Amino acid sequence: MxxxxxxxxxxxxxxxxxxxxxxxxxxxxxxxxxxxxxxxxxxxxxxxxxxxxxxxxxxxxxxxxxxxxxxxxxxxxxxxxxxxxxxxxxxxxxxxxxxxxxxxxxxxxxxxxxxxxxxxxxxxxxxxxxxxxxxxxxxxxxxxxxxxxxxxxxxxxxxxxxxxxxxxxxxxxxxxxxxxRPTYVQSLRDYYEGKLGGVCGDCKVRFEKSPLRMLDCKERGCRPLIEAAPLISDSxxxxxxxxxxxxxxxxxxxxxxxxxxxxxxxxxxxxxxxxxxxxxxxxxxxxxxxxxxxxxxxxxxxxxxxxxxxxxxxxxxxxxxxxxxQNAPIPEIAAPRVYVAHLSEAAQGAALGIARELRRGDVAAVVGGAGRSLKAQLRHADGLGARYAAILGDKELASGEVTLRDMANGEQRSVANADLVAAAKTG
RNA sequence: GUGGGCGUAGCCUAGCGGUUAAGGCACCUGGUUGUGGCCCAGGAGAUCGAGGGUUCGAAUCCCUCCGUCCACCCCA
The missing domain is CATH 3.30.930.10 (Bira Bifunctional Protein; Domain 2)
Structure with a gap:
């Protein structure tokens, strides 16, 4: 630089x-x-x-x-x-x-x-x-x-x-x-001796250092000599x-x-x-x-x-x-199962806690971005391919429930926090 | 290491000497009070790969470098 x-x-x-x-x-x-x-x-x-x-x-x-x-x-x-x-x-x-x-x-x-x-x-x-x-x-x-x-x-x-x-x-x-191999390499050397004029520069070096590799040369000019060279499989x-x-x-x-x-x-x-x-x-x-x-x-x-x-x-x-x-079928990486959306600052802490409970129950969860509208959070959930959105607002906070939205069909129901893991695993 | 093609926002592309570089996808925000995918509106995002040169003026021409792709070579 x-x-x-x-x-x-x-x-x-x-x-x-x-x-x-x-x-x-x-x-x-x-x-x-x-x-x-x-x-x-x-x-x-x-x-x-x-x-x-x-x-x-x-x-x-x-x-x-x-x-x-x-x-x-x-x-x-x-x-x-x-x-x-x-x-x-x-x-x-x-x-x-x-x-x-x-x-x-x-x-x-x-x-x-x-x-x-x-x-x-x-x-x-x-x-x-x-x-x-x-x-x-x-x-x-x-x-x-x-x-x-x-x-x-x-x-x-x-x-x-x-x-x-x-x-x-x-x-x-x-x-x-x-x-x-030494016997074969010698017979290869004998074969190429006197023919080196018709061989590429690399092969001249290979002749000295590693004659076997002359057989692998892709240079067009070297081909005819390779064709006629003795084969290792014969010796x-x-x-x-x-x-x-x-x-x-x-x-x-x-x-x-x-x-x-x-x-x-x-x-x-x-x-x-x-x-x-x-x-x-x-x-x-x-x-x-x-x-x-x-x-x-x-x-x-x-x-x-x-x-x-x-x-x-x-x-x-x-x-x-x-x-x-070949367009071979490859197992996909799973999208997060639940997107936890929250509607107020008060709900943020609860959202973090609910996401943690989900993960402890072996359900992958992503928490929505702070300060974003519900619309924005659902859009985000959709973009991530989440199966469910768990919505947490003041209502839910007060009742100890979340609103669980099925992203595939838009159906929603209230689920008690204690039942959320089981609910998220079904469907 | 040799030869050639290409290089404009995260991605795809327009512009190919003349004023504030254009569009699509994606992203963000809105379309009133807590609801995604469609639609509409708005926004952010580009020292036009970098450096130098030619020119009154360069993304556009020239040189060098970097990256990438192709062939050679090598190999997985």
């Missing part, structure tokens, strides 16, 4: 790529969160919350130095004590850190965890892509069998089903492990191959359709074996709504014993975009 702007009364705006979630979207957010929590619990997952910031090295080491996320998208800062911290750019590393820090190796394995958390990436915003977004994620740590891979995918797929999202395609691949070692085969048969048993996309790789380096993504039918760049994979080397990389893990992350904002696009 320049000095002039500081002096002037420039209005503040939310930072670029960061959004307010307004009450008009409350129903979507509640639906998406409650459904997620319900599904996760139904699979035996327990909630974990981790800090939004962590030692920067946790992410730099975990996600991989060669990735875009780490190289140009992590929010890094130094705090007042001089520690290098980073805002979480993804959810898995935190959870793995917590698993190690709290000795979860000694819990029955796998440890099944889920979370909702804000995620930060310094990216150029556009629709469906934000600098702060929210992910639901799960991690199953401590069991390397393909059964858990199938379960993880089943959780995500069940979640989308429960939300009513349709038309999603599951893309699936195996990218091998520390045993077979999986026997263990990886069996793992992948078993996963596919488990998915078949669950009736979960998928497309084997041999060129699917993911943006984080810690993935091994299984990787997957869910894509909606709609076109558009920001289409992936959820994805994940296995990370059998990550815990060890973070200083633990060799421990397998698998998980997914799914963007709630993108889910909501798709729910809106």
């Amino acid at each position: 320049t000095e002039d702007e500081e002096k002037g009364q420039r209005r503040f705006q939310a930072p670029r790529g960061a959004n307010d979630v307004l009450p008009e979207d409350e129903a979507y957010w509640r639906f998406v969160r409650e459904t997620g929590e319900r599904i996760c619990h139904s699979f035996g997952y327990r909630r974990i919350d981790t800090p939004v910031f962590e030692d920067a090295r946790l992410f730099l080491r975990g996600a991989g130095e060669g990735t875009d996320i780490v190289e140009k998208e992590v929010y890094i800062f130094e705090d007042r004590g001089g520690d290098r911290l980073a805002l979480r750019p993804e959810g898995t590393a935190n959870v793995c850190r917590a698993y190690l820090e709290h000795g979860m190796q000694s819990l029955p394995q796998p440890v099944r965890l889920f979370y909702f958390s804000p995620v930060f990436r310094y990216d150029r915003p556009q629709a469906g892509r934000y600098r702060q977004h929210t992910q639901i994620g799960i991690e199953a740590i401590g069991d390397g069998s393909p059964l858990v891979d199938a379960e993880t995918i089943d959780v995500l797929s069940s979640y989308y089903d429960a939300l009513g999202l349709s038309g999603l395609t599951l893309h699936l691949n195996s990218i091998g492990d520390s045993n077979c 999986l070692c026997e263990d990886c191959d069996q793992h992948f085969t078993a996963l596919q048969s488990h998915l078949a048993a669950l009736d979960i359709d998928f497309v084997h996309n041999p060129r699917l790789v993911r943006g984080l380096d810690y993935y091994t074996r299984t990787v997957f993504e869910f894509m909606p039918k709609e076109e558009g760049a920001q289409s992936v709504i959820g994805g994940g994979g296995r990370y059998d080397g990550l815990i060890e990389l973070l200083g633990g014993r060799s421990t397998p893990g698998i998980g997914f992350g799914s963007g709630l904002e993108r889910i909501i975009i798709n729910l809106k696009r």
Whole structure:
């Protein structure tokens, strides 16, 4: 900000790529969160919350130095004590850190965890892509069998089903492990050696740092070479191959359709074996709504014993975009049940008391604005969608009653204060 | 990070070089004494995204920045 702007009364705006979630979207957010929590619990997952910031090295080491996320998208800062911290750019590393820090190796394995958390990436915003977004994620740590891979995918797929999202395609691949991947990467290098002239600038860098990601390049010029490149699925070692085969048969048993996309790789380096993504039918760049994979080397990389893990992350904002696009039915947020209108200063205190009694009786109540006419208060009640208006004037004050008006049909009756909660609950 | 479109009150839009920036929705207040949704009347709300420049004069033209959207890229 320049000095002039500081002096002037420039209005503040939310930072670029960061959004307010307004009450008009409350129903979507509640639906998406409650459904997620319900599904996760139904699979035996327990909630974990981790800090939004962590030692920067946790992410730099975990996600991989060669990735875009780490190289140009992590929010890094130094705090007042001089520690290098980073805002979480993804959810898995935190959870793995917590698993190690709290000795979860000694819990029955796998440890099944889920979370909702804000995620930060310094990216150029556009629709469906934000600098702060929210992910639901799960991690199953401590069991390397393909059964858990199938379960993880089943959780995500069940979640989308429960939300009513349709038309999603599951893309699936195996990218091998520390045993077979190096051999494959070498064969990929051999293949590209001498062909680098026909490849984009990014891919030249990827060739050095992370050749696998060349397969994922969207540059038109790179396509033909990708088409003809050797496939990881053809060079999986026997263990990886069996793992992948078993996963596919488990998915078949669950009736979960998928497309084997041999060129699917993911943006984080810690993935091994299984990787997957869910894509909606709609076109558009920001289409992936959820994805994940296995990370059998990550815990060890973070200083633990060799421990397998698998998980997914799914963007709630993108889910909501798709729910809106599909016009999916969403449970509404209830309007306040009773609007307590008052006609004199003397009635104000009584109105506050009556509203409190209603709430204690589990009836949502809103008190009318001071100094507003009854007409204005009823208009307000109507605008809020209240079912009843409880009217309190001198008459009612004297008799210990309220006038209860049914806003739907305008019928009114006197109700003794003691009977109000019951009356407000009926109809 | 690259390229392009857009930016007028909370929202949608008119105005596109010339005096007090117009309308609709929403909001507030009234239409006599304690009654909503329709109608009518009135009111409040805009340094025309910000800063600079051109001009006698700019919301209207130019530049820079910010924001937003789209494509690329990246990914959830």
